[in-house]
Amino acid sequence: MPRFAKLSRLLLPAVACLFASCTTIPELGALWDKGDTRNRKIVVKLGEQKAYLYHRKELVAVSPISSGREGKNTPTGRFSVIEKDIDHRSSLYGNYVRNGQIVKANVDARDGGCPSGAHFEGAPMPYFLRFTGSCGLHAGNVPGYPASHGCIRLPARQAKRFYDVVRLGTPVIVTR
Numbered sequence: 236m237p238r239f240a241k242l243s244r245l246l247l248p249a250v251a252c253l254f255a256s257c258t259t260i261p262e263l264g265a266l267w268d269k270g271d272t273r274n275r276k277i278v279v280k281l282g283e284q285k286a287y288l289y290h291r292k293e294l295v296a297v298s299p300i301s302s303g304r305e306g307k308n309t310p311t312g313r314f315s316v317i318e319k320d321i322d323h324r325s326s327l328y329g330n331y332v333r334n335g336q337i338v339k340a341n342v343d344a345r346d347g348g349c350p351s352g353a354h355f356e357g358a359p360m361p362y363f364l365r366f367t368g369s370c371g372l373h374a375g376n377v378p379g380y381p382a383s384h385g386c387i388r389l390p391a392r393q394a395k396r397f398y399d400v401v402r403l404g405t406p407v408i409v410t411r
Contacts, residue, residue: 276406277316277364277372277397279387281309284380286372286389288397298393301377303370303385309409310385314366316405319398323363323373324356328384332356361391362398366407372397 278287281302288296303309331339333353342348344355365371374395375388382388387409389397 273402275401276408277401279309279372279407279409281311281381281409281411286387286393286397288400290400296393296396298389298397299377299379300372301375301379301383301388302381303383304381307384309381309383309387310367310370311409311411312367314407314409316364316366316401316403316407318363318365318371319401319403320363320365321361321398323360323371325358325360327357327369329355329357360386362389362394364398364401364405364407366409372407 274291276289278289279285279300279302280287284300284302286298286300287294288298327344329342329344330337331342331349331353332355333350338350338353339348342355344357349355360371360373360375363371363373370385370387372387372389372394374391375383375386377388377390388394
């Protein structure tokens, strides 16, 4: 019996963690089996720093986000996905690179100041779902508070999930 007790003490926390993560980020595999991407919508609640994915009014996924920081606010309103780009790169923010080496990091390309012999390389924004202007949802750093230039960052795993199960025209509702 002591051997079973020791084993259960090791396994129970692992099983609890597994189930806890499933309750906060539901698996989306069932959506792929349905074959269509209609009747879905993304709702982003900036005050909660969360994104919600719905299918036929049923909540199917929740993800933490990092939205636009002060002065770079994420726009609110009703939008729709107008572009999907799995390997998108920013045309505004990134690094100046020469011979494969970063010579000036975290720059705004509009500010100029490109060092001689260098070129601008936009920051990677994988699984990009553009919903307006220069803003979209994409994989990126999610520190737990608004920190982006206006886009909505999701952890890579959730960004891929959202990307895989929506199509152009999917509604995106962003609220405070």
